Amino acid sequence: MQTLSLRGRFLALIFFCAAFASAAPAQSETMQTVPHVDLNRYQGRWYEIVRLPLYWENKCASNVTATYTLRTDGRITVLNQCRKTDGSISESTGTARPASKDGPNSRLKVTFFWPFHGDYWILDLDPDYKWALVGTPNRKNLWVLSRNPHPDKEILDRLLEKAKKLGFDTSKLIYTKQD
Numbered sequence: 001m002q003t004l005s006l007r008g009r010f011l012a013l014i015f016f017c018a019a020f021a022s023a024a025p026a027q028s029e030t031m032q033t034v035p036h037v038d039l040n041r042y043q044g045r046w047y048e049i050v051r052l053p054l055y056w057e058n059k060c061a062s063n064v065t066a067t068y069t070l071r072t073d074g075r076i077t078v079l080n081q082c083r084k085t086d087g088s089i090s091e092s093t094g095t096a097r098p099a100s101k102d103g104p105n106s107r108l109k110v111t112f113f114w115p116f117h118g119d120y121w122i123l124d125l126d127p128d129y130k131w132a133l134v135g136t137p138n139r140k141n142l143w144v145l146s147r148n149p150h151p152d153k154e155i156l157d158r159l160l161e162k163a164k165k166l167g168f169d170t171s172k173l174i175y176t177k178q179d
Helices: 006-021 027-031 155-166
Strands: 045-052 060-070 076-084 089-098 107-113 115-123 133-135 142-146
Touching: 006 060, 076 107, 089 133, 133 155, 142 155
Parallel strands: none
Antiparallel strands: 045 060, 045 142, 060 076, 076 089, 089 107, 107 115, 115 133, 133 142
């Protein structure tokens, strides 16, 4: 496990803020999330299959995962892990919560550096919780997550087509190597 230096945390904080600071209100109003998520079923390990570029994932060479654990206070512990090029494991732990008490629980706020929060919107979700399409309303962040490190190509193609229709720039996608 690697801990960030004070300088590293400061730089990560700057990039985190920049990634989530500018929202596109006109676009975010038209983007729909799934109406409801059973957070008990959503918790557990997810494999990152594809993503839009993220500064804090530049160090990740392969095996990117997110593990979500529902807490008794209704929040979710988020553990992100990846394998770096030198073979070591990098991880960061954060917390997620519903973005609004009145809104759908498919719109979450996630923080790795309090008090800054980023959006995490579940845009599509398999009825059996085998895959998920997750993004941000400003369309700068996108992930396809799967319970299986190697999902069916047809499912991935359908999710990427949906992301493109939602206004995400799918020409910049990074496909995550999963061993």
